[in-house]
Amino acid sequence: MCGIRASAQTHPPRKISLRALFLGAAMSLVLAPAAASTECVLGSKADPAELISACSVIIDQASNPTTDRSAALVVRAEANARTSGGLTRALRDLDRAIALDGKNAKAWRLRGDILREAGGDLNRAAADLTKAIELDPEDAEAYETRGVVYTSQRRLDRALADYDQAIKLRPDDAQAWSDRGVAYYLGGDNEKAIRNFDEALRLDPSRARTYTNRGAAYKKLGQLDKAVADDGEAIRLDPKVPEYYDNRGLTYAAMGEYDKAIADYDQAIRREQRANFLTNRGDSYQFKGELGAALSDYEAALKLDPNFAKAYNNRAVLYKKMGERKKALVDYETALKLDPGNENAANGRRSMIAEIAKFGAATPGPIHARSADDSGPSFDCATAKREVEKAICADPQLGVLDRQIAETYERVLRTSKGRSAGDLRKTQRAFIATRNASFGRPGYDLKKIMQDRLQRLNAVGS
Known part of the structure; x- marks a missing residue:
């Protein structure tokens, strides 16, 4: 919940x-x-x-x-x-x-x-x-x-x-209406939950916790604007409660508004240091691509609570993006030991075992490094005809990026099924077509476009 x-x-x-x-x-x-x-x-x-x-x-x-x-x-x-x-x-x-x-x-x-x-x-x-x-x-x-x-x-x-x-x-007991709303929410009937929260707030509009609970039900229904409004009202009524900021941060994160989410997590953490607040902020940093800040938050969360399975799982996702396969596997296994029913950790562990079997556990070098194993892009430079392909072959960083994009795409595709696999193929074809057509135009930053594509593929695979 x-x-x-x-x-x-x-x-x-x-x-x-x-x-x-x-x-x-x-x-x-x-x-x-x-x-x-x-x-x-x-x-x-x-x-x-x-x-x-x-x-x-x-x-x-x-x-x-x-x-x-x-x-x-x-x-x-x-x-x-x-x-x-x-x-x-x-x-x-x-x-x-x-x-x-x-x-x-x-x-x-x-x-x-x-x-x-x-x-x-x-x-x-x-x-x-x-x-x-x-x-x-x-x-x-x-x-x-x-x-x-x-x-x-x-x-x-x-x-x-x-x-x-x-x-x-x-019948005029606002607490009973609110508590019945919680029971409906936990049972998955969010519409009945909202009707009960509505009545509780009609009877007593000062109930900050009922606002944040109704916001959670709206979030489950995908009505994120209403959820943000309710979270905001809870904060207005009782600005000292850190959970209310955390709840609104989660809603903003669900909307993809990560800067607003981070600002709310900051407020929650300022009021009380908790492992889940730090982990939630780390998640938003990770989605923003600020991997160092994300790692710092996960480590701070685990220092507060060494048994917090969610922080291990989410740090594993981060290590996976960073190419730290061995560290990612250790974190997935720790998360599973603490929370055996964690499906995300179980799936991540299986994926990481397969990835290590194929590519090894060694951490890749810096993106600009070249080695016998990281010798170039995913295609044969000897047959490259397009200008964009020649540019990728001429730049070691772009070559490594191209290979990483191809490998990540293949890995994610293997674990995707049905419509998800079809959508993934479409987005990959669209990426390549747009890259080929846009290269050479004023302001086109090939390296940034490729980094963004790799980040999106990693996010899908996580």
């Missing part, structure tokens, strides 16, 4: 004090001192430290009913979850809350949500949320949060069913 993300936001229930929540025990409930400004209230936005203190008064009073202490533990857990490193403390509080009152639906729901948020056992998180729903079938947030868990597990049918129920119970 390119740039799309789901993130369930908590939707605090009504701000009810514990006295109102548990009517039977309300009269005996010990609250924070009357002079205190903070009550132990679920969903309170008060300072977490003050909220924790207020709830602790209730929790620590053993004479309070277990249901009241259990409810206070839920509120304290919610407050702990908002503090640095507080998720572990929150989970401990929720374990105690459930032990005191196994029918406390909010404790089950919050524990499931925190397990999900902490990257813990998703099966356990789903089980907790299922228990919360059994205890309170009208809790829309429990359905929505379980939908996020199922989405993370790619159990998309179950996720969609939960989002449907959440939206039925709370």
Whole structure:
């Protein structure tokens, strides 16, 4: 998935004090001192430290009913979850809350949500949320949060069913609409995804992440102008998030606007050094033909994350273009070891093994060098009649370029099938015909034209 993300936001229930929540025990409930400004209230936005203190008064009073202490533990857990490193403390509080009152639906729901948020056992998180729903079938947030868990597990049918129920119970919940859009996107139904993102943004136009997610769906449909617009709106709403710049960079790259893509990757990297940002920028440099800058970015990415398979694969493509066959093969094999299902790396490895078998693993010398193996162009200079052919024979650099073009064309043609092979033949014939007809005209740069053709063939073969 390119740039799309789901993130369930908590939707605090009504701000009810514990006295109102548990009517039977309300009269005996010990609250924070009357002079205190903070009550132990679920969903309170008060300072977490003050909220924790207020709830602790209730929790620590053993004479309070277990249901009241259990409810206070839920509120304290919610407050702990908002503090640095507080998720572990929150989970401990929720374990105690459930032990005191196994029918406390909010404790089950919050524990499931925190397990999900902490990257813990998703099966356990789903089980907790299922228990919360059994205890309170009208809790829309429990359905929505379980939908996020199922989405993370790619159990998309179950996720969609939960989002449907959440939206039925709370139709104005922008988060549920947005999360359902993510599930449709992951399932490949981009049109339904966009309709859900549209509704989420109608309900809440300030949702930057929903814009970038809708942009990803537009990109899948090939509607790149709309994708760029959505990425731009996400950046406008929240310019501090590096992923939004990276997403727009990917869209610009898909449009072939590599300078704009690089500018966005620069912004992402300035905000946070990540291996995927550097690799994406390296790709745009590679497509631009700035191979040194591309290599530098791939190496920086692998320094940050030595296990990033994409960087190895894309650096292999670069080494292949540079004629570094042995290095390319090593990188393809490393990418496959890290990501055995990487088809690009598998295909690249097969191609490189065949190329090494035919041409050897030795790196060719500089393009101006001549050797026994690199002795001239692909055709016989003794029979050359056209002026352009004579010019190629007279210049060692042009001779090597011509041979490389011919060899690369043959290699790519061998791996092409059907329409792709036919299109490749047409473009090669057109290149030769245009070269023959244009040579000698004012401003015609034969060397540049040949270098461009070699670069395009390498790009097709990658």
